[in-house]
Amino acid sequence: MASNVLSLYRRIIRWPAGHWLFTRAVCFKAPYFASISPLIKTLEPNRCVATFRHRRRVTNHLGTVHAIALCNIAELSAGLMTDASLPPSMRWIPKGMTVEYVKKAAGTMCATALPGQRIVESDEGYELPVHVTVTDPDDETVFRARILMWLSPRPSR
Template sequence: MPNTNLIARSIAPLKLLPPFLRARAQTAIFQRLVPFTGTAGVQFDEVGLEQVALRLASGRKVQNHIGGVHAAAAALLAETATGFVVAVNLPDGKLPLLRSMKVDYKRRAKGGLRAVARLSPEQRQALVDQPKGDVTVAVTVTDESGASPMECEFVWAWVSKAT
């Protein structure tokens, strides 16, 4: 599937950069698009058509009262990963909208978090072919121990942009 929108076309040249520079460049680009991700410190490790991987270090600005990553910051990380994997696949002229999110916290997170959101080829094709619809985006969040402190379900809708 060719790069179908401005976001995908903007990040395509970054594939030529070494991984550490690519991650920094992607983070800078996306923090301009969604400034709140910069406020929280979300880092963009991998941005592709099939998968988006983000991380959030456990630092003072995102910690809760027991020293772990705050529940809202963890949810932001998962929501951002799922939203970007949808947005990078939507053709210009379509707008992604979060329809619903369900987050079940299973245990305290140990250290920073990593969220990986994925779309299947069929889901990606639906984003291109259908003028509007919705998709449940798979996302896995793990902490520094490799365990999953939360289970999430995010449903994203898309519509045509008003002209």
């Protein structure tokens, strides 16, 4: 059974401007992500690809993409990938993030989030590492993140 976010994604992307509409819905639910004006390109179990354009509001004093904008796209793509991959009986929350700034970031950024291990249903909570790589328009890695997600059973109602 697909998660609610994955079901919504699959429905909306069939519409004209569907990827844009889906992304706006995500940013409505979690408004901080709108600060980078992302676009969700792909969402499927175990994979999410999201982009954002290099524009003034995400630019640092060096004229490159700000480090926190890169963290923002990493957390967004990791969270969506995790949500789209979970069994319905499980829930998630970010627990920590380790980042590496590989080189100066300029141009449209593309983040790809992948799980670091198999996502399984469990009666107990466990940590899931999610690996996010952000590339520039030349497909060169500019940023890497390892986001630790805490997965746990949903409480019984």
